[in-house]
Amino acid sequence: MAEELTRNAGTDAAFTLVLNAQAVPGSQWTEGQNAILSDAGFATAADTIRAWPGYAETPLVALPALAAETGVASLHYKDEGSRFGLGSFKALGGAYAVARLLQAELTARLGRTVSMEEITSRALPEAAGITVCCATDGNHGRSVAWGAQNFGCGCVIFIHATVSEGRKSAIEAFGAEVRRVPGTYDDSVREAQEVANANGWFVVSDTSYPGYMDVPRDVMQGYEIMAAEALDALDQPPTHIFLQTGVGGMAAAVTAQAVRRYGTDRPKIVLCDPDRAACFLASYRTGARTAVHGDLDTLMAGLACGEVSALAWEILQDHGDAVMALTDAAAIAAMRRLAFPRGGDPALVAGESAVAGVAGLRLAMSDPEARALLGLDAGSRVLTFGTEGDTDPALYEDLVGAPADQIRPTP
Numbered sequence: 001m002a003e004e005l006t007r008n009a010g011t012d013a014a015f016t017l018v019l020n021a022q023a024v025p026g027s028q029w030t031e032g033q034n035a036i037l038s039d040a041g042f043a044t045a046a047d048t049i050r051a052w053p054g055y056a057e058t059p060l061v062a063l064p065a066l067a068a069e070t071g072v073a074s075l076h077y078k079d080e081g082s083r084f085g086l087g088s089f090k091a092l093g094g095a096y097a098v099a100r101l102l103q104a105e106l107t108a109r110l111g112r113t114v115s116m117e118e119i120t121s122r123a124l125p126e127a128a129g130i131t132v133c134c135a136t137d138g139n140h141g142r143s144v145a146w147g148a149q150n151f152g153c154g155c156v157i158f159i160h161a162t163v164s165e166g167r168k169s170a171i172e173a174f175g176a177e178v179r180r181v182p183g184t185y186d187d188s189v190r191e192a193q194e195v196a197n198a199n200g201w202f203v204v205s206d207t208s209y210p211g212y213m214d215v216p217r218d219v220m221q222g223y224e225i226m227a228a229e230a231l232d233a234l235d236q237p238p239t240h241i242f243l244q245t246g247v248g249g250m251a252a253a254v255t256a257q258a259v260r261r262y263g264t265d266r267p268k269i270v271l272c273d274p275d276r277a278a279c280f281l282a283s284y285r286t287g288a289r290t291a292v293h294g295d296l297d298t299l300m301a302g303l304a305c306g307e308v309s310a311l312a313w314e315i316l317q318d319h320g321d322a323v324m325a326l327t328d329a330a331a332i333a334a335m336r337r338l339a340f341p342r343g344g345d346p347a348l349v350a351g352e353s354a355v356a357g358v359a360g361l362r363l364a365m366s367d368p369e370a371r372a373l374l375g376l377d378a379g380s381r382v383l384t385f386g387t388e389g390d391t392d393p394a395l396y397e398d399l400v401g402a403p404a405d406q407i408r409p410t411p
Contacts, residue, residue, distance in 0.1 A: 002018050002019055002020065002021045002284055002285050002287070003018070003019040003021070003373065004016065004017065004018045004019075004285070005017040005018075005367075005369055005370060005373065007363075007367055007370070012327060012329035012330065012333070013327075013330070013363060013366070014275070014327050014330075015275075015324050015325060015326055015327075015330070015360070015363045015364075015370075016275070016278075016281060016324065016325040017322060017323070017324050017364070017370050017373060017374075018281055018284045018285055018322065018323050018324075019284070019321065019322045019373060020284045020317070020320050020321055020322060020323070021284075021287060022287055022317050022318065023317075023318060023319065023320060023321045024318070025264075026264035027264075027318050027319065028263075028264070029256075029259050029260055029263075030318075032314060033256070033314060033315055033318070036217055036220070036252075036256075036311050036314060036315065037217070037220055037221055037224065037252070037253065037256040037257075037260075037315070038260075039260060041217075041221045042221060042224045042225075042228070042257070044221075045096055045218075045221045045222050045224065045225060046224075046225055046228070048096060048099065048116055048120075049092060049096055049222060049225055050225075051120070052084070052120065054084050054085065055084070056082075057229045057233075058078065058079055058080050058081075058082055058083055058089075058226070058229065059078075059079050059082075060076050060077070060078050060079075060229070060230050060233040060234070061076065061077045061078075061079050061346060061348065062074065062075075062076055063075045063076070063077055063341075063345045063346075064343070064344075064345065065341065065342055065343025065344055065345040066337070066338075066341065066343075066345055067382070068343070069342070069343070070361060070362055070365045071365045071376075071377075071378060072361070072365065072376065072377075072378065072379075072380040072381070072382050073378060073379050073380055073381055074381045074382065075361070075382045075384070076230070076234065076238070076382070076383050076384070077338075077348065077350075077358065077384050077385075077386050078226060078229070078230040078383070078384070078385045078386060079348060079350075079386045079389075080226060080354075080385065080386055080387050080388060080389070081349055081350070081351075081354075081386065081388065081389025081390070082389070083226075084146070086139075086142055086143060086146055087139070087142075087351075087388055087389045087390070087391040088139040088142070088143075088302075088351075088354075088387055088388035088389070088391055089139075089223065089226050089250065089385070089387045089388070090139040090140045090142065090143040090206075090387075090388075091142075091143045091146065092143075092222040092223055092225050092226055093140070093143060093206060093218075093219035093220065093222040093223045093249070094134070094140050094141075094142075094143030094144040094146075094147055094204060094206065094219060094222075095143050095144065095146055095147030095150065095222075096147070096218060096219070096221070096222035097144075097147075097204050097215050097216075097218040097219045097222065098132055098144055098147035098148055098151060098153070098204055099116065099119050099120060099147060099151055100215075100218045101132065101202055101204060101215060101218075102119050102127055102130060102151055102153060103115075103116055103119050105130060105202070106118075106119070106124055106126055106127065106130075109126060110124075110126065119151055120150070120151065122150075122151060122152040124152075125152075127151060127152040127153045128152055128153065128154070130153045130154065130202065131153065131154035131155065131156060131199070131200075131201040131202070132144060132147075132148050132153055132154070132155050132156075132201065132202050132203075132204045133155065133156040133157065133158065133192050133195065133196050133201045133202070133203055133204070134157060134158070134192055134203060134204045134205050134206075135157075135158045135159070135160070135181075135185060135188035135189040135191070135192040135205065136157055136158070136159060136163070136171070136188075137159070137160065137163055137167075137185050137301045137302050137304055137305075138159075138163055138164075138167035138170070138171070138301060138302060138391055138392070139302055139353075139387075139388055139391055140206045140219075141157040141158075141159065141171045141176070141178075142167075142170055142171050142174065142391075144157065144176075144204050145157055145171050145174035145175065145176035146174045147204075148174070148175070148176065149174045149175045149176075155174075155175065155176040155177070156176065156177045156178075156179065156195075156201065157171050157176045157177070157178045157179070158178075158179050158180075158181050158188045158191055158192040158195075159171075159178060159179070159180050159181065159188060160180070160181055160182075160183055160184055160185050160187060160188040161180070161181070161182055161183060161184070162295075162297065162301065162304070163180070163301065164301070164392050164394075164395060166392045166393065166394055166395065167301075167391065167392055168180070170391070184295060184296050184304070184306060185296065185304055185305050185306070186291075186296075186305065186306050186307050189205065189207060192205070193212075202215075203215065204219075205219075206219045206220075206247065206249045206309075207247040207249065207305070207307070207309040207312075208309045208310045208311040208312070209307075209309075209310055210310065213310070213311060216249065216309060216311055217311060219249060220249045220250075220252060220253045220256075220311065220312070221253070223249060223250050223253035223254070224253045224254075224256060224257045226250075226253075226254070226385065227253060227254040227256075227257035227258065227385075228257055230383060230385070231257065231258065231261060231383075234381075234383070236381055237262055237265070237267065237381070238267045238381045238382060238383040239267055239268065239375075239379070239380045239381045239382070240267055240268045240269075240270060240361075240374070240375075240376065240380055240381070240382045240383070241254060241255075241258060241267045241268070241269055241270070241357075241382070241383045241384075242270045242272060242356075242357035242358070242360050242361050242382060242383075242384050243255070243269065243270070243271055243272065243357055243384075243385060244271075244272050244273075244300070244302075244303055244353065244354070244355075244356035244357055244385075244387065245271050245272060245273050245279070245280050245303060245305075245323070245356075246302060246303040246304075246305045246353075247279075247305045247307065247308060247309040247312060248271075248280065248308050248309045248312030248313065248316055249309055249311070249312050250385070250387060251269075251271055251312065251316060251320070252309070252311065252312035252314075252315040252316050254385065255269050255315055255316060255319050255320065256315055256319075259319050266319070267383070268321045268322075268374065268375055269316075269319060269320045269321050269322075270320075270321060270322050270323070270324065270357075270360060270361075270364070270374060271316070271320050271322070271323040271324070272323070272324050272326055272356035272357050272359065272360035273303070273323055273324070273325045273326070273356075274298035274299075274300045274303050274304065274325070274326065274327075274328070274331075274356070275298075275325040275326060275327055276294075276296055276297055276298040276304075276328075277292065277296040277298050277300075277303060277304045277305055277306060278292060278323075278325040279291060279292050279305060279306055279307060279308050280308060280316070280320075280323045281323050281324075281325045283308050283313070283317075284320075284322075284323050289307075289308045289310065289313045290308075291306050291307045291308075292306045293306060294306075298328055299328040299331060299332070299352050299399075300328065300331055300352050300353045300356060301352070301353060302351075302352075302353030302387070302388065303353050303356065321374075322373070322374060324360045324363065324364065326356055326359050326360055326363065328352075330359040330362075330363060331352055331355050331356060331359050332352070332399050333359065333362075334350070334355035334356075334358045334359040334362065335350050335351075335352060335354075335355050335396075335399055335400055336399075336400055336401070337358075337362075338350045338355065338358065338386075339400050339402070339407045340407075346409065347407045347408070347409065348386065348407075349389045349390050349396070349404045349407050349408050350386045350388075350389070351387075351388035351389055351390055351391050351392070351396060352392075352395070352396075352399060353387065353388055353391075354385075354386040354387045354388045354389070355386070357384035357385060358384050358386075361376075361382055361384065364376060389404065390404035
């Protein structure tokens with residue numbers, strides 16, 4: 001049975017920590033995992049995405065004052081708010097998967113090998129006869145819509161009941177049709193698949209399920225670029241990586257890059273769920289992929305997912321060490337702490353779905369038993385990923401108390 005720790009129930013500092021009983025220290029990267037995410041697949045994704053106009057590495061920001069305050073040796077934050085002007089790391093996954101899908105489909109339709117350069121340069125008018133679609137809570141749909149606009153195909157995006165009007169408008173700005181679906185993110189996933197089947201469209205999803213694996217694999221392979229940039233920029237390997245979850249695609253991609261790079265010396269991987277959508281917590285408790293139900297009404301909208309991705313589980317069931325479930329209040333506190341730093345740290349604009357890793361570290365370090373269970377101490381070197389900026393500017397200002405433009409450093 002998984003070891004579990006619950007603290008401060010009913011307060012803003014509440015958290016639950018569950019260790020993954022299936023994680024084996026020093027476990028190898030398996031052939032099955034390599035069929036999902038590999039060095040060869042990463043090289044293809046990196047060559048493609050780095051050739052796109054506007055590609056630039058996002059900054060890896062050192063936060064020495066927050067590290068000292070928290071009690072660790074170092075803390076780094078990979079700030080994805082500037083990625084391709086879309087405000088989140090999702091640009092690396094959804095748009096790349098659109099390009100890969102168009103390449104495969106047009107190769108089949110035209111009876112010849114279509115190059116990636118033909119796709120990205122919009123050399124083939126036949127792309128306009130293809131429609132891609134997906135379900136999203138905001139950022140993935142924006143990436144898919146951006147990719148469809150850039151590569152010349154049609155696009156329909158499905159959003160669930162609680163996705164904000166601001167995020168809906170941001171997707172529509174890239175020329176996509178947006179349809180709102182009653183219910184949760186998982187309901188919108190099912191609706192997107194059903195409508196795609198009826199219309200001959202192609203789903204570009206960031207979650208995987210039986211019978212739907214190839215496209216999410218491409219999405220995750222694109223996400224690895226973010227991880228590689230961060231690890232390349234560090235002088236020393238991290239001892240711990242704290243990662244927000246959702247369906248787990250991003251966490252699995254970062255973990256895959258770390259395991260293949262460092263092998264049995266990989267960092268300890270700590271996942272961070274919203275407490276109202278804690279599907280990894282439920283899964284580590286049971287030792288199998290376990291869905292959570294209900295309205296999943298967390299402020300961390302990008303993480304409001306009740307079902308773990310099947311591909312992500314294949315990686316994180318072996319190489320994820322623990323999961324923490326955190327409150328919305330903990331996320332807001334982390335957003336504000338990054339926006340209004342102390343001790344000389346730079347100010348950072350971090351959206352509500354970007355900060356669970358930082359929030360999890362702060363809560364774990366505040367509790368002696370949690371620190372011990374996670375192997376955290378004054379010598380720990382921690383890496384976190386700020387996966388979005390102010391992707392909903394009005395909500396960001398409401399939560400932080402100031403608009404992002406007042407916090408973001410002037411270029």
